[in-house]
Amino acid sequence: xxxxxxxxxxxxxxTVGMGVLRTLRKNAAVVRARCGTNVEVARVADRDAARxxxxxxxxxxxxxxxxxxxxxxxxxxxxxxxxxxxxAKELVTxxxxxxxxxxxxxxxLLASEWQGILSLAHRKKxxxxxxxxxxxxxxxxxxxxxxxxGNRIQxxxxxxxxxxxxxxxxxxxxLEFDQALQEARKRGLCEADASLDIDGYDAAQKLAxxxxxxxxxxxxxxxxxxxxxxxxxxxxxxxxxxxxxxxxRPLAVLKRGAQVEARVHPTFIPTHHPLAAxxxxxxxxxxxxxxxxxxxxxxxxxxxxxxxxxxxxxxVEVARAxxxxxxxxxxxxxxxxxxxxxxxxxxxxxxxxxxRFSVVDRPKVLxxxxxxxxRHGVSIATCHQLGRSERGAVPLIMVTHxxxxxxxxRALSGIDASHRIVxxxxxxxxxxx
Amino acid sequence: xxxxxxxxxxxxxxTVGMGVLRTLRKNAAVVRARCGTNVEVARVADRDAARxxxxxxxxxxxxxxxxxxxxxxxxxxxxxxxxxxxxAKELVTxxxxxxxxxxxxxxxLLASEWQGILSLAHRKKxxxxxxxxxxxxxxxxxxxxxxxxGNRIQxxxxxxxxxxxxxxxxxxxxLEFDQALQEARKRGLCEADASLDIDGYDAAQKLAxxxxxxxxxxxxxxxxxxxxxxxxxxxxxxxxxxxxxxxxRPLAVLKRGAQVEARVHPTFIPTHHPLAAxxxxxxxxxxxxxxxxxxxxxxxxxxxxxxxxxxxxxxVEVARAxxxxxxxxxxxxxxxxxxxxxxxxxxxxxxxxxxRFSVVDRPKVLxxxxxxxxRHGVSIATCHQLGRSERGAVPLIMVTHxxxxxxxxRALSGIDASHRIVxxxxxxxxxxx
Numbered sequence: 001x002x003x004x005x006x007x008x009x010x011x012x013x014x015t016v017g018m019g020v021l022r023t024l025r026k027n028a029a030v031v032r033a034r035c036g037t038n039v040e041v042a043r044v045a046d047r048d049a050a051r052x053x054x055x056x057x058x059x060x061x062x063x064x065x066x067x068x069x070x071x072x073x074x075x076x077x078x079x080x081x082x083x084x085x086x087x088a089k090e091l092v093t094x095x096x097x098x099x100x101x102x103x104x105x106x107x108x109l110l111a112s113e114w115q116g117i118l119s120l121a122h123r124k125k126x127x128x129x130x131x132x133x134x135x136x137x138x139x140x141x142x143x144x145x146x147x148x149x150g151n152r153i154q155x156x157x158x159x160x161x162x163x164x165x166x167x168x169x170x171x172x173x174x175l176e177f178d179q180a181l182q183e184a185r186k187r188g189l190c191e192a193d194a195s196l197d198i199d200g201y202d203a204a205q206k207l208a209x210x211x212x213x214x215x216x217x218x219x220x221x222x223x224x225x226x227x228x229x230x231x232x233x234x235x236x237x238x239x240x241x242x243x244x245x246x247x248x249r250p251l252a253v254l255k256r257g258a259q260v261e262a263r264v265h266p267t268f269i270p271t272h273h274p275l276a277a278x279x280x281x282x283x284x285x286x287x288x289x290x291x292x293x294x295x296x297x298x299x300x301x302x303x304x305x306x307x308x309x310x311x312x313x314x315x316v317e318v319a320r321a322x323x324x325x326x327x328x329x330x331x332x333x334x335x336x337x338x339x340x341x342x343x344x345x346x347x348x349x350x351x352x353x354x355x356r357f358s359v360v361d362r363p364k365v366l367x368x369x370x371x372x373x374x375r376h377g378v379s380i381a382t383c384h385q386l387g388r389s390e391r392g393a394v395p396l397i398m399v400t401h402x403x404x405x406x407x408x409x410r411a412l413s414g415i416d417a418s419h420r421i422v423x424x425x426x427x428x429x430x431x432x433x
Numbered sequence: 434x435x436x437x438x439x440x441x442x443x444x445x446x447x448t449v450g451m452g453v454l455r456t457l458r459k460n461a462a463v464v465r466a467r468c469g470t471n472v473e474v475a476r477v478a479d480r481d482a483a484r485x486x487x488x489x490x491x492x493x494x495x496x497x498x499x500x501x502x503x504x505x506x507x508x509x510x511x512x513x514x515x516x517x518x519x520x521a522k523e524l525v526t527x528x529x530x531x532x533x534x535x536x537x538x539x540x541x542l543l544a545s546e547w548q549g550i551l552s553l554a555h556r557k558k559x560x561x562x563x564x565x566x567x568x569x570x571x572x573x574x575x576x577x578x579x580x581x582x583g584n585r586i587q588x589x590x591x592x593x594x595x596x597x598x599x600x601x602x603x604x605x606x607x608l609e610f611d612q613a614l615q616e617a618r619k620r621g622l623c624e625a626d627a628s629l630d631i632d633g634y635d636a637a638q639k640l641a642x643x644x645x646x647x648x649x650x651x652x653x654x655x656x657x658x659x660x661x662x663x664x665x666x667x668x669x670x671x672x673x674x675x676x677x678x679x680x681x682r683p684l685a686v687l688k689r690g691a692q693v694e695a696r697v698h699p700t701f702i703p704t705h706h707p708l709a710a711x712x713x714x715x716x717x718x719x720x721x722x723x724x725x726x727x728x729x730x731x732x733x734x735x736x737x738x739x740x741x742x743x744x745x746x747x748x749v750e751v752a753r754a755x756x757x758x759x760x761x762x763x764x765x766x767x768x769x770x771x772x773x774x775x776x777x778x779x780x781x782x783x784x785x786x787x788x789r790f791s792v793v794d795r796p797k798v799l800x801x802x803x804x805x806x807x808r809h810g811v812s813i814a815t816c817h818q819l820g821r822s823e824r825g826a827v828p829l830i831m832v833t834h835x836x837x838x839x840x841x842x843r844a845l846s847g848i849d850a851s852h853r854i855v856x857x858x859x860x861x862x863x864x865x866x
Binding site: 023024026027030031033034035036131136137138139142143145146147148149150151152216274276277289290291292293294295296297298299300303305306308309310311312313315316317320321324328329330332334 | 456457459460463464466467468469564569570571572575576578579580581582583584585649707709710722723724725726727728729730731732733736738739741742743744745746748749750753754757761762763765767
């Protein structure tokens with residue numbers, strides 16, 4: 001049996017690592033059937049001795065350093081679930097150099113070290129699996145790489161961060177931002193540093209990976225325009241729903257074109273949009289393709305078990321390929337394209353906008369606002385003025401036609417400077433239909 | 434360049450075949466980038482000389498019989514898009530025996546010849562790709578086989594037939610069945626024999642394939658309970674929506690258990706159900722898993738381009754594996770499990786039911802109906818009597834609790850026999866929540 005067993009080394013016994021261990025135990029029969037062989041966790045490593053004691057493997061298989069895994073020639077697959085870009089980068093690099101296949105769930109590492117990791121795997125003729133790095137157990141990486149291989153991908157619309165989708169869902173149900181955030185924390189939906197979720201860093205890293213795969217050119221996370229959900233007020237969610245039938249979702253958007261659009265921001269979408277049904281901590285990705293049409297995948301994008309599912313799908317694929325006798329050569333990635341995609345500056349991106357002005361309740365205000373927008377070429381589709389006054393100001397809500405972001409910004413900066421008419425900073429939220 | 438090109442033979446120049454030809458031409462660069470090599474349609478075959486003339490390939494590459502493709506040793510992949518189980522079966526069997534990889538979009542063939550085809554491919558050590566056989570370009574086969582490889586699949590809920598989903602969508606918008614069917618025909622959404630769609634044969638074949646993959650044991654199409662949508666009346670769609678917030682979808686259902694449930698029938702689902710948002714000719718599959726949680730995939734499940742996308746994804750996968758030098762050995766299927774899944778007889782399946790009785794408007798009728806249901810152990814969750822009378826009968830609508838189908842059938846057969854009280858056959862529609 002030993003010769004028929006594929007050995008893996010698992011580094012990191014946090015939530016995801018423990019999920020992988022538990023699921024491999026529980027579903028050993030399923031995994032064996034799919035791989036045609038046994039998969040054995042031959043060694044685990046974690047700096048935390050308490051975790052090692054708790055993991056259920058005999059002490060001889062546990063170590064505080066991943067070096068023991070790198071040094072073990074019987075281990076063919078290294079699973080990196082440490083996270084971050086420090087020790088994880090060292091481990092992945094050393095494992096690839098040692099000729100071992102790597103499976104990782106690490107979006108931060110891939111978003112920043114894509115070129116280095118993929119090139120190294122290509123040179124060393126080993127596989128790198130990273131299905132769990134985006135949307136955990138929902139097979140979006142495979143779908144783009146294999147399932148849609150004959151397609152030119154035209155655009156991606158993703159709800160890639162469950163925390164912010166949960167918060168916006170709860171706000172639509174009546175909670176204030178702070179209450180919703182607190183509830184997300186209680187449910188364990190937030191990263192240790194909540195700003196990684198709230199400010200869109202997490203979603204931008206995932207979009208960088210999906211965009212790079214879809215375009216075949218690198219989309220660096222740093223080139224992606226980011227806007228968080230921290231400024232969103234419940235009032236606008238309610239108005240947009242009741243007046244215009246829009247719901248607010250934390251969207252990651254990528255559009256192919258002469259220049260590529262790549263951006264992460266809260267976005268109003270119509271209630272009949274395929275992503276409008278995605279609520280709470282669920283994630284989804286809408287892939288618009290030239291041949292297969294629009295394809296949507298959705299599911300849980302985080303959590304111990306969903307992440308374990310994604311990691312194990314990679315382990316199975318590599319183990320199956322090793323078992324079939326070619327050393328998993330079919331899974332070796334192509335050399336990554338060297339160039340970056342040309343990303344459009346946000347000022348050149350065109351969107352429709354939801355605008356809420358807080359204006360004094362006086363004649364000629366509407367003429368002033370619409371005149372100022374018109375001078376910058378911003379055309380108004382609908383306008384809606386509310387009677388109720390808040391500290392001497394009334395809300396004036398407009399939805400624009402498609403407009404260049406630079407024009408909106410210049411128009412709003414002029415309007416917001418008219419303190420006798422406009423009482424607070426204008427709220428502007430992009431719309432995708 | 435020639436040595437670096439993988440040659441395919443394409444048999445069948447109908448809608449799908451022409452879609453494959455056109456897309457391979459149009460997206461040649463994308464395909465080359467994904468495969469690491471050129472893919473060339475070296476020969477095509479079709480019985481229809483007019484199609485051969487119209488396909489754009491030089492006459493030397495065209496033939497009326499597929500034998501020319503089988504005889505050409507330079508062709509490594511045979512693409513079967515003839516459809517049906519006659520010539521298609523002969524072609525696939527001969528191609529596999531000749532040691533060629535096969536890509537097929539043929540659900541009927543796979544549903545009936547699964548064991549033979551997969552065993553033969555296993556013995557001959559060649560690949561069989563069939564992504565397009567279910568939901569065309571939506572990568573459901575890959576997702577179950579690879580993306581969810583570490584999961585035990587607990588249940589499947591699919592909208593696998595676009596024609597019936599289109600008809601039910603249009604009926605919910607006010608059309609009668611016949612009008613909706615006519616519109617579906619006009620839009621080219623029907624198979625030549627519309628009963629294949631309407632009566633659930635098409636969906637049952639697709640569920641047979643998905644079920645076999647998910648359970649690792651065969652689910653023969655003939656063992657799947659089928660009920661068509663031909664009996665559905667607009668009245669019930671409207672009542673269930675307004676009274677109970679249900680929408681009607683043509684569902685294919687598979688549930689794991691001591692016995693497996695496998696059935697295709699129109700089903701009421703709540704408006705917040707993930708499949709309620711799937712309208713018109715769109716298809717979707719909800720996969721409930723033990724580890725990744727619920728995963729939904731949706732998109733266009735038919736049509737020239739979506740089907741071509743599915744076929745090409747298989748071509749790319751096989752070409753890529755050939756190119757990497759192992760002769761696509763990693764893609765050779767495992768020997769299929771010999772046994773059939775144990776399918777529960779429909780009488781033993783438990784569901785909630787929507788019931789519409791057409792009863793005389795007299796006292797004690799409610800007591801009679803509820804008494805008769807109660808004697809068979811059918812418990813009522815809600816009841817709703819409408820005032821309006823239709824040819825002397827009023828509709829009495831009930832939703833039951835979970836109940837064994839055999840019990841409902843016995844109860845209804847007794848009730849419907851009471852001609853002095855019940856004026857026409859009772860409408861019964863299953864509910865899934």
